[in-house]
Each structure stands twice: as structure tokens, then as C-alpha cells.
Amino acid sequence: MISLVKQKLRPLTEAARLALNYPHEYNKFWIERSAYFEWYLKHSKRLLKFKNIHKGESCFIIGNGPSLNKMDLSPLKNHHTFGLNKIYLIFEKVDLNLSYHVAINPLVIKQSTKEFNSLLCPSFLSYRYAQKNFKNSDNMYYLLTTNLCTFQSNLTQGVYEGYTVTYVAMQIAFYMGFSKVFLIGVDHNFTTPGNPNEKQFLKGDDPNHFSPHYFANKEWHLPDLEGSELSYSMARFHFSRAGRQIYDATVDGKLNIFPKISYAQALDICSKK
Numbered sequence: 001m002i003s004l005v006k007q008k009l010r011p012l013t014e015a016a017r018l019a020l021n022y023p024h025e026y027n028k029f030w031i032e033r034s035a036y037f038e039w040y041l042k043h044s045k046r047l048l049k050f051k052n053i054h055k056g057e058s059c060f061i062i063g064n065g066p067s068l069n070k071m072d073l074s075p076l077k078n079h080h081t082f083g084l085n086k087i088y089l090i091f092e093k094v095d096l097n098l099s100y101h102v103a104i105n106p107l108v109i110k111q112s113t114k115e116f117n118s119l120l121c122p123s124f125l126s127y128r129y130a131q132k133n134f135k136n137s138d139n140m141y142y143l144l145t146t147n148l149c150t151f152q153s154n155l156t157q158g159v160y161e162g163y164t165v166t167y168v169a170m171q172i173a174f175y176m177g178f179s180k181v182f183l184i185g186v187d188h189n190f191t192t193p194g195n196p197n198e199k200q201f202l203k204g205d206d207p208n209h210f211s212p213h214y215f216a217n218k219e220w221h222l223p224d225l226e227g228s229e230l231s232y233s234m235a236r237f238h239f240s241r242a243g244r245q246i247y248d249a250t251v252d253g254k255l256n257i258f259p260k261i262s263y264a265q266a267l268d269i270c271s272k273k
Contacts, residue, residue, distance in 0.1 A: 039127045046141055050176050052176065054173075054177050054178050057180075057271050058182065059079065059182070060076055060183075061082045062081055062084060063250065064209045066210055068184070075267055079272055082098075083102075084103065086108060088116075089210070098121045100169075101119050101123040103126070103130075104161055104165050105221060109126065109133060121139065144157075147160070151235060151237070151238040152171050153174055155171070162234075163228045164223070167235060170239075174238065174242070174244070178244070180246075180269065181247070182266040182269075183258065184263060187252075188253055188254040189254040190222070191207050191208060196224035196226070197221055200220060202220055203217060232258070245259070247260075
């Protein structure tokens with residue numbers, strides 16, 4: 001009985017300890033929890049409709065690397081696809097007929113408010129960064145993104161950012177029941193020097209993405225390639241344990257976590273809509 005009471009009181013005692021000894025952490029403690037409850041009550045249940053909606057099917061996750069410019073992307077309109085971040089910049093060249101869109105980076109979200117509002121497909125955005133920038137829309141779904149190092153198979157419990165939006169897309173694809181995921185445009189290769197996750201202002205054209213205008217003369221966060229590889233390894237493990245598979249069909253990609261196949265092979269294997 002006493003142990004049960006202690007267990008019930010543990011969150012309150014933790015809050016009291018933080019308030020007395022670490023006032024800054026105390027404020028952060030309650031801000032994070034209030035954000036969680038607000039997200040859970042208002043937005044989490046909207047994600048339930050995506051549970052196993054594509055069970056046993058296949059999809060492409062489209063990265064934003066320059067290698068996309070070497071590919072004929074037009075066949076993708078017949079397949080289920082996830083477009084990431086500023087994928088809308090490629091719409092003038094090709095009609096992807098995107099199935100889903102994902103963005104979690106605060107700078108990307110801030111810079112793309114108008115474009116994200118114009119997307120016709122469901123768009124999954126980080127609740128922490130998007131809630132103040134967007135009006136409620138039937139096409140927008142908010143994710144609770146966290147720094148808890150895990151692979152989350154249940155979107156209603158939050159998702160791990162994993163240093164890259166591609167990892168978040170993998171968790172969404174898993175939740176939807178996709179059995180085969182094909183990566184393209186995940187070049188895993190950046191030329192701009194600096195520290196992982198460092199915020200920089202990019203002067204001139206962007207050499208790291210499929211469009212020179214991607215972050216041209218804008219702020220951006222440098223990638224964390226090593227951190228991303230750790231996340232990708234977790235995704236590979238969880239997909240494999242569930243009898244599913246992620247393939248890397250990126251042209252000349254530098255990532256060495258997933259089995260490599262050609263883009264042509266991926267198109268042959270991937271089920272159509």
C-alpha cells in the first residue's frame with residue numbers, strides 16, 4: 001500500500017524537487033508536460049486513422065539530395081510516396097502526386113508556411129514548431145517529436161526526431177503498415193563545413209539539395225550524419241524484426257546502412273497505388 005502511494009506521488013515529488021533546486025528546469029518540466037497534454041487531447045487521436053492503413057504495401061521515401069536531378073521521377077506518381085521538407089520545390093519539374101509530406105525542422109517549417117498550407121496531401125508536422133504557424137487544417141497532422149532515443153511504432157505516443165526527418169518518415173511508414181520502404185534522394189553527403197546541428201546562414205546557392213534555392217540565403221541546420229546513422233540502424237533493426245525491409249535506391253548515395261538496389265529495381269518491386 002505504501003509503495004503504491006509513493007508511486008502515485010512520484011511525479012509530484014519530482015516536480016517539487018525541481019522547483020526547489022532547479023527553477024529553470026522546473027519551468028521547462030511543466031512547459032513540456034503541458035505541451036504534451038495539449039497535443040494528446042487535441043491531436044493524437046487524429047493519427048489513429050493511419051494505423052495499418054497500408055498494411056503489406058510498399059512506398060518510397062523521397063529525400064532532398066542532388067541525386068534526384070539524375071533520376072526520372074515521373075513514375076513515382078503511381079506509387080505511395082513520402083515527400084520531405086521542401087520537396088514542393090521540385091513540383092515545377094515533375095508531378096509526384098505525393099501521398100504524404102513530413103517536416104519537423106523549425107527553420108524549414110518557418111520558411112515554408114505558405115507552401116505547406118497549399119499541399120493537397122496529408123502533411124505531418126512537428127507540433128512543437130508548427131502549432132503557432134498554421135491554422136487547423138484537415139490535411140495537417142501534428143506529431144509530438146521528442147529526443148527520446150527510440151524507434152516509435154505508435155504515433156500517438158510521439159516520435160523520435162533521430163537527427164533527420166527521414167527517420168521520422170520511417171516511423172510513420174511503419175505505423176501505416178508498409179512492409180517495404182525504398183529510399184531515394186538520401187545522398188547522405190554534404191559539402192558545407194561546420195559542426196553537426198550547427199545553425200548557419202547559407203550565402204548564395206545551395207549545393208546540398210536538389211534545388212539551388214533550397215536554403216539559398218537562408219538559415220539552416222547542418223546535418224548530423226553520425227547521429228542519423230545511429231537512427232537508421234534502429235529503423236533497420238525494427239523493420240527487420242517485424243519481417244519488413246528498407247532498401248536504399250539512392251543514386252550514388254553515401255549511406256551504408258540499408259541493402260542497396262537500383263532505382264529501376266525499386267520501381268519493379270514497389271507495389272502501386
